[in-house]
Amino acid sequence: MEKAFGGGRGEGFSALLQFFLLAMFAVFALLVTALSVRVCRRAEDMSGENRALRTGLAYVAGKIRAGDRAGAVTVLELEGLEVLAIREDYGGEPYVTYIYWQEGALWEYFSREEYGFTPESGARVLETGEMAFAMEDGAVVLTARTESGESGLRVALHAEGGGI
Numbered sequence: 001m002e003k004a005f006g007g008g009r010g011e012g013f014s015a016l017l018q019f020f021l022l023a024m025f026a027v028f029a030l031l032v033t034a035l036s037v038r039v040c041r042r043a044e045d046m047s048g049e050n051r052a053l054r055t056g057l058a059y060v061a062g063k064i065r066a067g068d069r070a071g072a073v074t075v076l077e078l079e080g081l082e083v084l085a086i087r088e089d090y091g092g093e094p095y096v097t098y099i100y101w102q103e104g105a106l107w108e109y110f111s112r113e114e115y116g117f118t119p120e121s122g123a124r125v126l127e128t129g130e131m132a133f134a135m136e137d138g139a140v141v142l143t144a145r146t147e148s149g150e151s152g153l154r155v156a157l158h159a160e161g162g163g164i
Contacts, residue, residue, distance in 0.1 A: 101131040
């Protein structure tokens with residue numbers, strides 16, 4: 001009777017083996033897909049961090065180059081923050097652009113020199129990893145750090161003279 005329906009013992013086992021192999025293939029395909037998505041998301045996160053880091057460094061370097069005049073660019077410690085200060089004159093009045101890092105972002109505050117530095121009045125420019133500023137041998141050294149690494153940039157000052 002079994003032969004009349006084509007359901008011998010060997011054929012049932014063969015069909016079960018085929019089903020098992022197909023199921024294993026599907027499981028492995030899903031695992032590879034899940035791992036690939038995870039790797040892609042991590043690469044995208046790192047790419048975003050690196051982009052913000054490079055953008056922040058380029059922004060600050062551009063500000064330094066634009067304000068590179070004798071004695072105009074310096075790094076100060078103000079209100080417990082490391083601050084890059086760039087002095088400029090407008091209409092005979094001294095103004096200062098303060099650039100600093102706090103709360104996970106790069107900030108900028110522009111005011112008349114006589115008003116001084118008030119970080120809470122600054123504008124958030126860019127979410128980025130930690131950024132530090134230092135003066136070294138006639139250059140401003142910018143260092144940016146994220147969870148995935150550190151990057152730096154040295155901006156030579158072409159104008160001679162002391163800072164603010």
